[in-house]
Amino acid sequence: MATIYEVAKLAGVSPATVSRVFNGVAVSDEKVLAVREAARQLKFTPNRTARTLRKQESEVIALVIPDIENPYFTELARGVEDVAQSAGFSVVLANTDAQLEKEATYLQIAISEHMAGVILAAASDHTNLDDIQAAGRPVVAVDRGTGYDIDGVVMANRTAGQAATEHLVRAGYRRIACITGPERIETAYERAQGWRAVVTREFPGADPDELLRYSTFRVDGGRDVMEELLALPEPPDAVVAGNNLLGVGAIQVLTEHGLTPPKLGVAVVGSLPFTTLSPSAVTVVRLPARHMGVTAAKMLLERIAGDDQPARTVVLRGELQPARPAD
């Protein structure tokens, strides 16, 4: 690749002038022309590494997520990418597999590559952001909090859990179970709390915890606990799934048992990805993942631009998409 020096020589100016041309600093028209022509001839593209080293800041933002195979997070990624792209930033997608160690590695890389900022869906609430904060890099939390006082975008998880559960109650189900992610993950816990609030109110006598299962936020997790619930002496007649993949797993098991919804009622917090079920069968509280990504990216870009107002948290509400009563 051509360097700024070669362009300078060909155009008969100093390297400084070439830099100025490409950075919109005042340069006489004739030199601008000469430089542009020389750059064109040599196919010059500025070396981003050198630029980053000198400016101490790159046009790359990191998006750190726990599960790249979950469509919820890829939808989020789309939102982030669209905003970033149109602001001239590129996005590095880092997949942590919900492992703190991998997460820490990627955060270190974000620092040592001088990335402009980080959007983080934390692997757990023990994520350590001291270093990246010390480095002065802005971080925006998505989907889950971090325990730090930073910008964030989260879903109204408890409300979503409530809405899903209430809809099942209205549809006439009486014994409503809940399967959700690991208890230590805020989103999992909050959605379960939403469910609990409704069932304890509606069915005061019963012990709700009998029908509550914490698992992983994955398809096989949903399968396992759904099997467990069906094996109960007195199985549930409906279930609230704490995220999209749990919902898929649960429905798979139900289908295998001949209990296709709405025979056994199912409500999912999050969308059913690529579902081939009739939309009337399953209630869904759609979470605006893409919108979350867009919002987070905009907040991050503001911080990168130097905004230093107090930390904000944006809460997005899910949207109930009820199963139509079977006809």
Added chain:
Amino acid sequence: MATIYEVAKLAGVSPATVSRVFNGVAVSDEKVLAVREAARQLKFTPNRTARTLRKQESEVIALVIPDIENPYFTELARGVEDVAQSAGFSVVLANTDAQLEKEATYLQIAISEHMAGVILAAASDHTNLDDIQAAGRPVVAVDRGTGYDIDGVVMANRTAGQAATEHLVRAGYRRIACITGPERIETAYERAQGWRAVVTREFPGADPDELLRYSTFRVDGGRDVMEELLALPEPPDAVVAGNNLLGVGAIQVLTEHGLTPPKLGVAVVGSLPFTTLSPSAVTVVRLPARHMGVTAAKMLLERIAGDDQPARTVVLRGELQPARPAD
């Protein structure tokens, strides 16, 4: 962040020695100890930007894909990431939306960020790799060819199309349609060719093209053409879907028309992501996307390490997972 100079001063050695300690070059034990201790105290992490500038090569590889929301590509990404990660590389995921322009942008970035190499699922067969080849960066093609003589990993697309179609024939279907992606995309075309070979052989009289539809490789594309096919005066009794998302779209439409498989036979080239259908309903030719990613990443790492044997192409075969006959 602390720099190598500060560490050097604290440890009482030269910066060169600090660098050597971190790069495994011979240094006396006592200095190694002093440097490590100083680095620990100062929380020193080498600045990757400076390192990249000097070494003219970074430990980042780019994975350029046309659709990040397609689970096929995220599965591929997982494979790439696993291999890269364990070799100390990080992966930048770039989503092109199948647009040549975005693709070109990302390839330029790969060059100007000195990325070590690129794994590319090309947006089309017009992708221009001249610049990146001139820059000496290795490129491995995945899923689709590029028209350049470079390493590649592809699926046995025609074979997969055949296998899917043959299975429908064996199951007794007689009027087998095919829906696939854009004709100019190699994978779409080849899978359709596989279908065509079988139907012209098995049903010699009929005009196969009547039942062939090119569309996009997306869910809505599958929906549209499936509707078209059902609206024919003499609709098909089975359909081969050219990729996973087309399959989802087709099945959605069939479900809405009360034609849930296997009432109308469906065979999909690629897996049905997050399906809740009974596995007996739909035949799938599973494509080893993750394995493709692993293979491509290994090939790329070999090239990065300096391997310059002639270009290789690895062809991976899909695996037929037949629908069990309904019982």
Added chain:
DNA sequence: GTTGATCATGAAATCGATTTCGCCTAGAGT
């Protein structure tokens, strides 16, 4: 005891851009 080889080490050059500093020139102000 001398020679030569080996090895640890530091000084300084290097990667390619940005940016500070100061010079020079042209035009405005009096």
Added chain:
DNA sequence: ACTCTAGGCGAAATCGATTTCATGATCAAC
């Protein structure tokens, strides 16, 4: 006509690591 200002421009410093080159020390071999 003379001073002052401002803007264009180049020389050189800078970002932080790696790497070449030169030096000095150590040690084995003869």
